[in-house]
Amino acid sequence: MANIEIMSVGNELLIGKTLNTxxxxxxxxxxxxxxxxxxxxxxxxxxxxxSAAVNEAxxxxxxxxxxxxxxxxxxxxKTLEGIAKALNAxxxxxxxxxxxxxxxxxxxxxxxxxxxxxxxxxxVKMARLPKGAKPLPNPVGTAPGVxxxxxxxxxxxxxxxxxxMEAIFExxxxxxLKKLAGKATFFEASLGVSGMMESELAPIIDKVMHDNPYVxxxxxxxxxxxxxxxEIHLSTTAEDSATAKNRVSRAIVQIxxxxxxxxxxxxxxxxx
Amino acid sequence: MANIEIMSVGNELLIGKTLNTxxxxxxxxxxxxxxxxxxxxxxxxxxxxxSAAVNEAxxxxxxxxxxxxxxxxxxxxKTLEGIAKALNAxxxxxxxxxxxxxxxxxxxxxxxxxxxxxxxxxxVKMARLPKGAKPLPNPVGTAPGVxxxxxxxxxxxxxxxxxxMEAIFExxxxxxLKKLAGKATFFEASLGVSGMMESELAPIIDKVMHDNPYVxxxxxxxxxxxxxxxEIHLSTTAEDSATAKNRVSRAIVQIxxxxxxxxxxxxxxxxx
Numbered sequence: 001m002a003n004i005e006i007m008s009v010g011n012e013l014l015i016g017k018t019l020n021t022x023x024x025x026x027x028x029x030x031x032x033x034x035x036x037x038x039x040x041x042x043x044x045x046x047x048x049x050x051s052a053a054v055n056e057a058x059x060x061x062x063x064x065x066x067x068x069x070x071x072x073x074x075x076x077x078k079t080l081e082g083i084a085k086a087l088n089a090x091x092x093x094x095x096x097x098x099x100x101x102x103x104x105x106x107x108x109x110x111x112x113x114x115x116x117x118x119x120x121x122x123x124v125k126m127a128r129l130p131k132g133a134k135p136l137p138n139p140v141g142t143a144p145g146v147x148x149x150x151x152x153x154x155x156x157x158x159x160x161x162x163x164x165m166e167a168i169f170e171x172x173x174x175x176x177l178k179k180l181a182g183k184a185t186f187f188e189a190s191l192g193v194s195g196m197m198e199s200e201l202a203p204i205i206d207k208v209m210h211d212n213p214y215v216x217x218x219x220x221x222x223x224x225x226x227x228x229x230x231e232i233h234l235s236t237t238a239e240d241s242a243t244a245k246n247r248v249s250r251a252i253v254q255i256x257x258x259x260x261x262x263x264x265x266x267x268x269x270x271x272x
Numbered sequence: 273m274a275n276i277e278i279m280s281v282g283n284e285l286l287i288g289k290t291l292n293t294x295x296x297x298x299x300x301x302x303x304x305x306x307x308x309x310x311x312x313x314x315x316x317x318x319x320x321x322x323s324a325a326v327n328e329a330x331x332x333x334x335x336x337x338x339x340x341x342x343x344x345x346x347x348x349x350k351t352l353e354g355i356a357k358a359l360n361a362x363x364x365x366x367x368x369x370x371x372x373x374x375x376x377x378x379x380x381x382x383x384x385x386x387x388x389x390x391x392x393x394x395x396v397k398m399a400r401l402p403k404g405a406k407p408l409p410n411p412v413g414t415a416p417g418v419x420x421x422x423x424x425x426x427x428x429x430x431x432x433x434x435x436x437m438e439a440i441f442e443x444x445x446x447x448x449l450k451k452l453a454g455k456a457t458f459f460e461a462s463l464g465v466s467g468m469m470e471s472e473l474a475p476i477i478d479k480v481m482h483d484n485p486y487v488x489x490x491x492x493x494x495x496x497x498x499x500x501x502x503e504i505h506l507s508t509t510a511e512d513s514a515t516a517k518n519r520v521s522r523a524i525v526q527i528x529x530x531x532x533x534x535x536x537x538x539x540x541x542x543x544x
Contacts, residue, residue: 011490014309015458015507016300020292023314028288037286039325042295042312045490053311056328073471075478076490108469111499122474141493142471161493186287197380199345199414202394206347216283218317218348221413221433227383235287 001036001237002180005062008042009050009069009079010160022068022165029169033177034184034237038062045070050082054155058086061152063180066173069160071143073122079157080130080146087150089130097127097135097144104142136172140164145172187244188235189252192268193259197228204258205232212251214238229267273308273509274452277334280314281322281341281351282432294340294437301441305449306456306509310334317342322354326427330358333424335452338445341432343415345394351429352402352418359422361402369399369407369416376414408444412436417444459516460507461524464540465531469500476530477504484523486510501539 006026012018020042027037041057043049050070057065070079084091101124105117117123126143129135136145136156141164146157156173158165193201198221209217215236223229234251238244248271256266278298284290292314299309313329315321322342329337342351356363373396377389389395398415401407408417408428413436418429428445430437465473470493481489487508495501506523510516520543528538 011488011507012492012505013296014299014312015303015460016296016298016309017460017505019296020312024285024288024291026288027286031287037288038316038321040286040292040314044310049310072491072493074474074491075481076488117469120471120475123471125474188287188289197389199392199395202346202397203392209347216348218283219344219346220284221344233284233289235283 001034001184002063003038003061004030004035004064004066005038005057005060006030006040007053007057007065007067008040009045009067009082010042011044011076013042014044022160022162025162025166026066026068026169029174030177031186031237033174034181034186035177036237045076045078047078047081047085050079051085054083054086058150058153058155063153064177065153065155067155067157068165071126071146071157071159073125073143077125080128083146083148083155083157084130087130087148087155089132089148089150091128092131093124094127094129094133094135097129098124100135100137100144101127101142136168138164139167139171147172183240184237185241185244186235186237187241187248187271188233189248189269189271190234191232191252191256191266192222193230193232194228194265194267196230196259196262196264198230200262201230201232201259201264204255204262208251208255208258211254212247215247215251217251217255273306273456274335275310275333276302276307276336276338277310277329277332278302278312279325279329279337279339280312281317281339281354282314283316283348285314286316294432294434297434297438298338298340298441301446302449303458303509305446306453306458307449308509317348317350319350319353319357322351323357326355326358330422330425330427335425336449337425337427339427339429340437343398343418343429343431345397345415349397352400355418355420355427355429356402359402359420359427361404361420361422363400364403365396366399366401366405366407369401370396372407372409372416373399373414408440410436411439411443419444455512456509457513457516458507458509459513459520459543460505461520461541461543462506463504463524463528463538464494465502465504466500466537466539468502468531468534468536470502472534473502473504473531473536476527476534480523480527480530483526484519487519487523489523489527
């Protein structure tokens with residue numbers, strides 16, 4: 001299965017100011033596409049930190065490394081500098097990106113009734129990409145996304161503003177990821193269980209996972225161990241949709257039967 | 273300044289099922305204590321993945337590495353196994369942890385009107401800690417937290433259930449972290465700016481950061497680049513509270529003056 005790594009860049013995440021909803025959004029999208037998100041890394045707006053983390057990620061040989069954040073016009077937007085350092089691909093003005101940025105400021109000038117908005121160094125910065133990279137158009141903001149191949153990995157950088165990240169992901173990235181995933185499909189289901197403690201469910205889950213090696217089963221305690229209510233989540237990614245559904249269905253039947261035999265009760269069932 | 277790494281363990285985070293609120297909660301607490309969160313890593317419930325990520329974190333020489341998730345009774349709770357492998361400290365039954373777990377099940381038995389609840393292998397598992405580790409009492413759940421020293425780092429494992437993670441953090445971990453931080457203090461302030469684009473603010477922020485080398489300044493676009501509303505966030509961690517406040521205040525005055533001179537407007541101001 002294809003492996004993806006997500007890297008979130010931004011001090012605001014490391015000081016707990018911002019909740020990392022971008023990583024969750026992307027992880028869900030990638031999983032639904034049939035891809036495996038192997039790791040999510042959050043680093044600060046520091047060239048050396050970004051560069052080290054990119055090198056470490058590349059050494060784990062992901063198919064895609066997708067970064068979010070740090071593409072804007074300010075001094076603290078350092079993602080491309082970090083990637084440039086890691087891949088030994090120095091930043092240089094990219095013609096295509098330059099045109100994209102120029103067009104944006106023409107539009108902004110018109111909107112504000114100005115003759116023109118000057119292309120200051122801060123604005124040109126958004127068009128300085130690592131050598132060999134291509135820009136991805138940003139339908140809702142200024143800074144283009146960036147894509148560059150390095151060894152086995154494709155490194156993609158998206159802005160940190162959620163609407164911009166999502167728009168570039170959907171327009172430019174999703175078609176590539178769909179091609180990578182092929183017919184692979186993710187399928188999940190969940191059961192609510194009452195009347196059993198998580199520690200009583202543990203050997204049941206072990207047995208069902210053993211008998212269904214491709215289904216991942218995880219229990220999430222929702223009550224307390226003393227007054228238990230457990231959610232059991234089953235998921236798999238298979239080479240096609242029918243296989244994924246069959247696998248999860250088989251595991252659901254087995255786990256439900258065993259739970260009921262042992263005196264537990266299924267309070268809820270959801271599959272999608 | 274003391275460096276901390278957070279590691280979140282759980283497939284539910286990598287498939288986008290769960291938003292990583294634990295990491296944000298902890299990052300905020302650690303930052304407020306005057307500590308520097310250097311990296312947040314999310315890995316799957318896989319012994320080799322956990323072990324590799326722990327080794328990588330240890331090699332960056334953090335003062336503390338704090339993990340969340342994967343301490344429960346089920347087969348997929350593999351955090352301690354991963355840590356044991358990384359630190360070459362095999363799992364063994366810990367007497368103290370064993371008593372904690374035993375006491376919990378006595379209480380649960382009483383609550384349910386049972387004579388006793390048997391200590392099955394799944395339940396005993398929560399008392400099997402890496403050699404040399406100590407348990408941290410869990411005031412609201414079953415699985416104890418775990419603490420172990422390795423080289424320069426203290427590795428602490430907390431459960432993934434937020435209420436349990438927070439309770440052990442506050443009771444057992446915070447006193448150690450306060451000692452580590454000493455008088456170090458984090459201070460932050462934010463300004464809302466209208467009437468200027470982020471790319472116009474960029475050179476102003478650069479200048480103020482240059483003149484105030486210990487203050488970290490970051491702009492967050494809240495509107496669009498064309499119809500801009502920007503939040504500027506200033507923060508520092510200093511050796512004591514007065515120094516932290518002085519540093520941020522000086523930067524605020526400089527940035528406000530410059531923004532107003534260039535035609536921008538401060539729409540909001542918050543300091544804490």
